[in-house]
Structures are given as C-alpha cells and as structure tokens.
Amino acid sequence: MESVELQESLVQQLYQIRRHLHQYPELSFQEFATCDFLCSRLNEWGIPYKRVGDTGVVVDIVGENGKGLHIGLRADMDALPIQEKTGLPFSSLNNGVMHACGHDGHMTILLGTVYQLYQRKNMFRGRVRCIFQPGEEADGAAEKMIEQGVLSHPPIDEMLALHLWPHLPFGTVGVRYGAMTASCDTFAIEIEGKGGHSARPHQAIDAIAVSGNVLQGISYLVMKETNPVDPVVVHVGKILGGTATNIVADRVIMEGTTRAVSKETREKVKERLVELVEQMVTSFGAKAKVTYSEGHPPVINDREVTRAFVESVEELLGAEAVHILTEPSMGADDFGAFAERVPSTYFRLGICREGVPCHDLHHPAFQFDEKIIPLGVKILTHSVFKRLTEGV
Template sequence: MKSSIHEKLSLGEDLMQQLAEIRSYLHQNPELSFQEYQTSSYIVSWLEKWGIPHRRFGETGVVVDLVGNGEEGPHIGVRADIDALPIEEKTELLFASKQPGVMHACGHDGHTTILLGTVYQLYQLKSEWRGRVRCIFQPGEEADGAAQQMIEQGVLENPPVNGMLALHLWPHLPFGSVGVRTGAITASCDDFRIEIEGKGGHSARPHHAVDAIAISSQILQALSLLVTKSTNPVDPVVIHVGKIQGGTANNIVADRVVLEGTTRTVSRETRKRLRSQFITLVEGIAEAYGARAKIMYPDGLPPVINDPLLTDCVKQCAGDLLGDSSVYVLLEPSMGADDFGAFAEQVPSTYFRLGIQQTDRPVYDLHHPQFQFDQEIIPIGVKLFTHTVLTLLDKGEIETC
C-alpha cells in the first residue's frame, strides 16, 4: 500500500528542481504583510508556465480552483501563507534575503512552495479524481485579519468549500515527522491597550492627585489573579503586558499611563469570558481610585480548532507515507496564534505540524533571525497535502473521512 502511494505521488526530477528554485527565490525576496506584490506575481508566473488556471484575489492573494474528472464530490480548500517578517536575516544561506530588515523567519516560503507543488501534482492527476480543490495563497498572515478579510470577500464561496487544510513547518518535531491534534492546536490572540487617566500633582502632596502609575500596578496584579484564580487550571490562559509608558519626572505624580499587551486562550468560550472579566476588572480598579480607564480590546485571531475527522484523515495519510512512528499526537496546544483559525470557524478544518528539526545542526525557533530549514522537507509536504486531498475526495463526503 505504502509503496503504491509513493509511486503515484512521486515528484519528477524536473519538478524537484523547480520547487528548489521557487523556494530559493521566495526566500531571497521576502515581502511584508499586504505588500506581497512581487511574491504573488511570482506565484502566478509559475502557474502560467504550467498552464494552470488561476485568479488574483484582492490585492496580493492568489486562488487556484482545480476541478477533477467530474464536479460532483467534496470541495476541499488548502491554504498557504505567503508573507514575511520585519526581521534582519542572520542565516548566512547562499540564498539569504536580499531585502534589508525583512526575512522569511516563519517558513512561509516553504508553505508557499509546498502548495505550488501540490497544485502541480493535483492538476496532473485531475483525470483520476472527482470534486473540487481550492488552493489559497493567502497574504498577511502575520497581520491581524488577513484570513478574515478573504472570507468576507467570498474565498470560501462559489461553490462553498466543505473543509480546509493547512500545515506549518515546526522546529520542535523531528525532520519529516507530522504532529496532529484534535481540538485546539493554537491559541487565540487578542491585543489590548489600556489608558489610565488620573490627575497629576506634586509628589509631596499625593492626596491632591490621582496616581496613574500606582493604579496601573494594582491592575497588573489583578490581571495575574484573573489567570490564576478565575480560570480553570487545565484551561490555558495567558495575559501578558509587554509595554508600559507613563510619568515625566521622579517627583511628579503621573496623570496618565498606557499599558499594552496580549491575551491568549484555547477555548472560544474562555476567550469570550476573559474579555468580559478583563474589562470589568480594569474599569472597576480605575474607578475605585478615582481614575478612568480607556480600554481598546478588539477581536484579534481566534484559536485554531481542529475537526476530529479531518485530523484523523491527516493522521492516517501521514502514517501511510511516513510510517506510524513518524506521526505524533500533540498533547497540548501552542499558545502561539495563526489566522487559519478564521477558516476553522467557518468550515471543518485541520492544521498540522511538519517537523524540520535535525540533530546535526542548531535548531532555531520561528521568528528567530537564524531560522532555516532543509529544502528536502518540501517534497514531503507536497506528498502529504496531495495524498490527504485525494483521500478526502475519494471518500465522497468529508463527514465520512
């Protein structure tokens, strides 16, 4: 069974060389969120070279709709993010970034290359499957709202997508292995800004003032208690304040302090509850000391909640290709975030990890200036995406996978 799958999904030498060229180019020419004009044009150039129909989506997105031998059947979506980060690269790769202060430090160049290879393979095999596949090259994953914007613009419609797949290269799993998890695999990410308005005065007469710094310290302590004493210990919650600004001199009572931070949860219900408690708590403390709190707490990224049946399908397909010993069931979610959660809120979805850790070289985490991966992971990703999509299409209905 495994040998026949490998034979069917084999990538020819020409395609392997093309994918290596694509990854090198993308890594050398990274672009920040919503500025991926050159990146999307490069994606289009390969689709045109291969004769594969496609369409632009928004300013910098690209969508490929593939139709098999008959339209009846599931409609599967596959997503890759295409943007880079504002990080100065320090890898010393031969194809290191040419853009000062911009780097593919999160593996999106690999994700894009893997999806291009998947598009090519599915297009070549289209006479062997029925149904539809929508491949989405998504801009702006590193900026809030990109996936949500595409959804609002109809990327999951006409015809409706029945299920979504995505992967992320992962430096915390052995090279070529796969990590899967049912339920939450990444956390929500909601950024906040609190402005405490007190009353300035002289430090010799604090009773005539309202000290915004002292009130902010009370808020910081109360927020930590909100995590430790108001949340189920087995339901992960993070409240982090990473920036505080306030005060003008050592003998002046500060009239204004600004705190900025982020909250993370893995449950949609906890996310909603936390927001309500957070606002009530902060406003209450400020009011109790005679100050006023202005709070900005917009909805950010939802958690990625994996569908059990789709996740099981990825697990089975990874076992077919790589062997069961290379498939890891992740015991806990990451408190990092990915806007793929917006897709997962709309349709059954699964998001899995593709390991890139190698024992013979240093391991650098995502968003590190020395982050890199071996390009040999790309054909593994292509085969895994392709095999999973074909398996889902062959089932006839996603619900029965």
C-alpha cells in the first residue's frame, strides 16, 4: 500500500487551518463563517463539494478503479458557549464561544483526509463521502442531515468518525466492539400540589416533599429495575420550586437526562420513568405532567467495520497503539444516528501527553497538541485506502 505520509507543506497548511477555525468558533447551527472557510479551502485545492442545509458541507471522492464500498467520514463543526481560558495566541475572538470539544481538530483532520484521498482517487475503487456536520452539540443535527440525503444518492455502506480524547495517551486509539457511547434523552417533571401555610401543612400538598420522594423513586428505578451490568444513568440536574420559607410549595419542576447503551434499556427506562413518577405523585394526592424527549441514540460500533479499522491502525502504528476499551462512555454523540442506519465505527484519538496538563472536554482551558492532526489524517486515510484497495 502507498505510504500515507503527508507533505510538510500540507501539514503547515493544516496547522493554519486549525488555528483559524479555533479563533473563529461558532455555535450550533450558526457555523456560517466556518462553512464558508471550509469551502474556500476546498476551492483553493480544486476539490468539488456541495453545501447541505445552511452550514453543512459534503465532499464526494469517487475512486477511479471501479465499483467498491461507499465509505462515509464525519466531522462535527460547532463550538460551545464557553469563555476560553487557554492563553493560546490564536484564542477565540468570538466572546463567550470556544472550541472546547476539539471540533476544530476534527474538521481539520477530515479536511486533510479529503486532500489526501482526492490526490489518490485513481488508486482506489468505490466512493468516500466526507461529511462536515453542524450542530453536534445540539439536538437533531445528524438526523436533519440524514433527512437531507447524506446517506443516500448513492447509499453509504459504512462510516467512520473520531473524537479527540484527553483520557488516552497521545497518539493512541481507543475503540471497542459494540456500545461506544450512550443515548441521551431529556425529561421534565411538573408536580402540581396544593399551596398553603407551613404552620398548617395538613391543609396543603407539599410539591417539594413529593419531589423528594420522586428522587428516591428514580434511584429505585436505576438500582432495582435495570440490569446492573447494562449501564444506565437517570440524572436530575435542575429543580425549581418554592417561593418563601413559610409557604408550602404548590409547584415543582424537575429536569434531567437519562442515558443507556442499549435500545431495549433505553425504551424501558423511558416507559418506567413516566409510569413511576405518575403513580408516585398521584399517591400523594398531587398531579404530575411528564415530558420526555428522545435525543441522541447510543453509538453502537459494528463488529466487522471495527475489526477492519483496528487491523488498519495496528498496521499503521503497531498493536500497542490500539486500546480496546473495556467500557462504553456514558457521554453521547449524535453520530449514533448514522450508526443506527449504517454499520459504523466511532473511535477515540488520544491527546494526553505525559507531564502536560490535560483538561477534559468542555473545559475552558481545553487544548491539544497540533501534532495530533497529521496523525489523525494518516489514520483515516490509511483505513479508508486499505478498505477500498484491499477490501478488508
């Protein structure tokens, strides 16, 4: 197989691209300047593309060696509402907005992969569809792109996506067979009691007291009604209720998330949470309204696609560079919407250097060594090239 080494001139371009993207981050579904910048680079390289929706970009690279697999690659584009505190010379110039989740790196890696594959399209068969996806930090972005046809015309057979990861050594790859990340759904519970004076609690129905019992019921649901070896999180992160110390609250609103790594458990938690809350609140004489919204599905890695990917990374970097993760993350990524429809692999690319502070994702001081960018390009390019030339 041809070497996937990058020319130094391309590496320097990619560093400059990443710094520009980092300096001008944009929130979910507002990535207009980001989209324009990516398109301008593709224009400079003479690589055709199409815009999808308001801010998405898709590049199709058709191999010239005949028919073969159609492989999709995805990178997310959006930033977070965080005030940057990295001290980088190319820190965000957009006040209160920061690439604190590495999406600037993801876009740059995919852009470099586009360049590498486009230059070699006469050497492989099939098709590579590179998807720059807006709105990953929001809800419904991946679904919207799927509705807009990014998995069809012609259909995609399998997909890859990466995420920079501060919990793995620099340059290593973390992946697992099966569940990689959890689903993430949201719920709101509105408890309607009966207001009154705290001196006469028997004449009222205390919505705050009822909410305390609901919290206990949620704990019971997690501990006693779900399989202990099938991870589940039901988290209440916000409670609003009460107006004064001597008034019995007549209304409480509780909001939270549920997470699961299997479709069956996800459905069961949704069903039982609604049932349990309604039954418990009613038993105290109060009323309950539960609003449940499905968000990102879990990312489930396909065994065959993952096997081929692992084999590719081991060939490129050595077996010691691959970490087969023992457990899924209970975080979420809307790449799960793609993985639900197309056999896929989602992997972590380690960025933690020994002796260097490594902040977690979504931290205002999050940053990474740019040398991970050419390595990421090599990993994606090698994996795709191997798949579309050797068919393994």
